[in-house]
Amino acid sequence: MLDCGTGGHALGEDLMSAGVKGWRGHILISHTHWDHIQGIPFFAPLFVPGNEWDIYGPKGLGQSLREVLAGQMDYAYFPVTLDQCGANIRYHDLVEGTFEIDDIKVSTRYLNHPALTLGYRLEADGVTVVYACDHEPYSNILADGEGEISGQDLQHARFITGADLLIHDAQYTGEEYPAKAGWGHSTLEYAVKLSKEAQVKRLALTHHDPSRDDDALDRLVASTKAKLRKNASPLEVFAAREGHALGLAHAHSKHFPGCVEGDFEAQTLVDDALTDLSVVIGIADVKTGAALFQAVQAEGIHAKFCSDADAARKLIAEDRPSLAILEHDPPSIDGLETCRAIRQQDKDPEHSMPVVIVASEQDQARGISAGVTDWLIKPFSSAYARTKVRAWALRSACKATRRLTPERQELRFGQRSLPVEPPRLRPKRAQGARRPTPPTGTENGRFSNGAISTEKAALLWMYCREVAPFETPSFRKKIGQLIAHATNTPAEM
Numbered sequence: 001m002l003d004c005g006t007g008g009h010a011l012g013e014d015l016m017s018a019g020v021k022g023w024r025g026h027i028l029i030s031h032t033h034w035d036h037i038q039g040i041p042f043f044a045p046l047f048v049p050g051n052e053w054d055i056y057g058p059k060g061l062g063q064s065l066r067e068v069l070a071g072q073m074d075y076a077y078f079p080v081t082l083d084q085c086g087a088n089i090r091y092h093d094l095v096e097g098t099f100e101i102d103d104i105k106v107s108t109r110y111l112n113h114p115a116l117t118l119g120y121r122l123e124a125d126g127v128t129v130v131y132a133c134d135h136e137p138y139s140n141i142l143a144d145g146e147g148e149i150s151g152q153d154l155q156h157a158r159f160i161t162g163a164d165l166l167i168h169d170a171q172y173t174g175e176e177y178p179a180k181a182g183w184g185h186s187t188l189e190y191a192v193k194l195s196k197e198a199q200v201k202r203l204a205l206t207h208h209d210p211s212r213d214d215d216a217l218d219r220l221v222a223s224t225k226a227k228l229r230k231n232a233s234p235l236e237v238f239a240a241r242e243g244h245a246l247g248l249a250h251a252h253s254k255h256f257p258g259c260v261e262g263d264f265e266a267q268t269l270v271d272d273a274l275t276d277l278s279v280v281i282g283i284a285d286v287k288t289g290a291a292l293f294q295a296v297q298a299e300g301i302h303a304k305f306c307s308d309a310d311a312a313r314k315l316i317a318e319d320r321p322s323l324a325i326l327e328h329d330p331p332s333i334d335g336l337e338t339c340r341a342i343r344q345q346d347k348d349p350e351h352s353m354p355v356v357i358v359a360s361e362q363d364q365a366r367g368i369s370a371g372v373t374d375w376l377i378k379p380f381s382s383a384y385a386r387t388k389v390r391a392w393a394l395r396s397a398c399k400a401t402r403r404l405t406p407e408r409q410e411l412r413f414g415q416r417s418l419p420v421e422p423p424r425l426r427p428k429r430a431q432g433a434r435r436p437t438p439p440t441g442t443e444n445g446r447f448s449n450g451a452i453s454t455e456k457a458a459l460l461w462m463y464c465r466e467v468a469p470f471e472t473p474s475f476r477k478k479i480g481q482l483i484a485h486a487t488n489t490p491a492e493m
C-alpha cells in the first residue's frame with residue numbers, strides 16, 4: 001500500500017500548503033490484508049467534507065474494493081461507517097495494466113502472496129518509483145539471492161526495471177526463509193538480487209519482520225551494503241522507516257521501456273468475461289485434487305476435474321478452458337509432458353491458455369521448455385491456491401476482453417455506466433503545471449452530506465477510550481483532529 005501516511009497524505013499536504021481549497025489525494029492499496037488497510041478508519045482527511053479522494057486496489061472476483069473496505073468499518077468493529085466519511089471518495093477496482101493519475105503513468109502487476117495483491121509502478125517526469133509488497137519469490141531457489149532469474153520472477157524483475165526507487169518487501173533473510181515459505185514475503189537477498197539485475201538505483205527494504213528490532217535491522221543493512229561495496233555495485237540500499245522523506249531527481253540518461261505486457265487499461269470492466277471462465281484440473285493425488293477443486297469453486301469459477309493426463313488433454317482440447325492446473329508427479333501423472341503436448345496443439349499461441357503446474361519442487365528449465373506459465377508448489381495453503389487461480393482467471397478475463405473489437409466492446413459494455421470516471425478520461429494538465437485542481441461537484445452523491453453527527457463523534461470518542469492502551473501522542477492528536485472536524489461541521493449534516 002502506498003499508504004495513507006505516505007503518498008496520498010503528502011500530496012494532500014502539498015495541496016493544502018499551496019492554498020488549494022480542500023484536500024485532493026490518491027491512495028493505492030496493494031491488497032486488503034489488515035496490516036495494509038487498518039489505518040483507513042483513522043485517516044482524518046477522509047472525514048473532511050469537500051476533500052476529494054480516489055482509492056485504488058485489486059479487483060476481486062466477488063466483493064468490490066469498496067465493499068471490502070466497508071467491511072472493516074462494519075457496526076461490529078467501528079462506530080463510523082465508510083459511507084459516513086465526509087470526503088468525496090471514488091473507488092477503483094484494478095486489474096493488471098496501466099492507467100494515469102494526472103501526468104503519472106501507473107502500471108500494475110500481480111504479486112505472489114496468499115491474497116490477490118498488486119505492485120505499483122509510477123512514472124512521472126522521467127522518474128520511476130515501484131512499490132512491491134507483499135511478495136514472495138516465485139522460485140524458492142532465489143530466496144538466498146542465488147540462481148537464475150526466470151519465469152514469473154523474470155516478469156517481476158521486468159516490472160521493477162530501472163526504478164529510481166524500489167520499495168520492496170524484505171521481511172525475512174535467506175536463512176529464515178525455509179521456515180516461512182508460503183507466507184507471502186520476500187527475503188532481503190531476493191530483493192537485492194532482483195534490484196541489481198534490474199538496474200534499480202535505490203532499494204528501500206520494508207515490511208520488516210515484527211520480531212526483528214531496529215539494531216538487528218541496522219546490522220542486516222550494514223552487511224548488505226558491505227557486500228555491495230565489495231562487488232562494486234552502484235545499488236543503494238536502506239531500511240524504510242516511518243517519516244522518511246526522499247527526493248528523487250531525474251538522473252537516468254537511459255530510458256527504460258514499459259514493463260507490463262500489452263497496454264491494457266487497468267480500470268477496464270472485465271465482468272462479462274469473468275462469467276465465461278472455466279478451469280480444467282488434472283490432478284492424480286486425491287487430497288491435492290480435492291483441495292484445488294474447492295479453491296476453484298470458492299472463487300465461483302466452473303471447474304472440470306480429471307485424475308489422469310490423457311483425460312486432461314482431451315478436456316482441454318474440447319473445452320478450451322481459461323486456465324489448466326496440472327499435477328507433475330511422475331510416474332503417476334506427467335504434467336510437464338501434458339503441457340508440452342497442449343502447446344504443440346495450440347493453434348493460437350498469441351492468446352495461449354495459462355498452465356499452472358502443481359509439484360513438490362520447481363524444475364524451471366524443463367518448465368520453460370514445456371511452456372509452463374506458473375507453478376504451485378506443494379504443500380500450499382488454500383489462500384495461496386485461491387489467489388493463484390484468481391490472478392490467472394483475471395488475466396484470462398483481461399485477454400478475452402482485449403480480444404473484443406472496440407465495436408463489440410461497445411455492444412457489450414455500452415449500456416452500462418462506468419462506476420467512476422476513469423482518470424485517463426480527465427483532461428491532462430498543461431506541461432509544467434504541478435498541481436491538479438480538485439474536481440467540483442459531487443461525483444459520488446452518497447458522500448456529499450456524509451459528515452458524521454455529534455452522536456457519532458461521541459461514539460467515536462468512546463471507541464477511542466476503549467483503545468486507550470494503544471494510544472500514542474500522535475494517535476491522540478489525530479483522533480482529536482478527527483473529532484474536531486466531525487463536530488465543527490454542523491452545516492454539512
Ligand SMILES: [Zn+2]
Pocket residue numbers: 031033113115134184
Ligand atoms: Zn498481506
Ligand SMILES: [Zn+2]
Pocket residue numbers: 033035036134207
Ligand atoms: Zn502485509
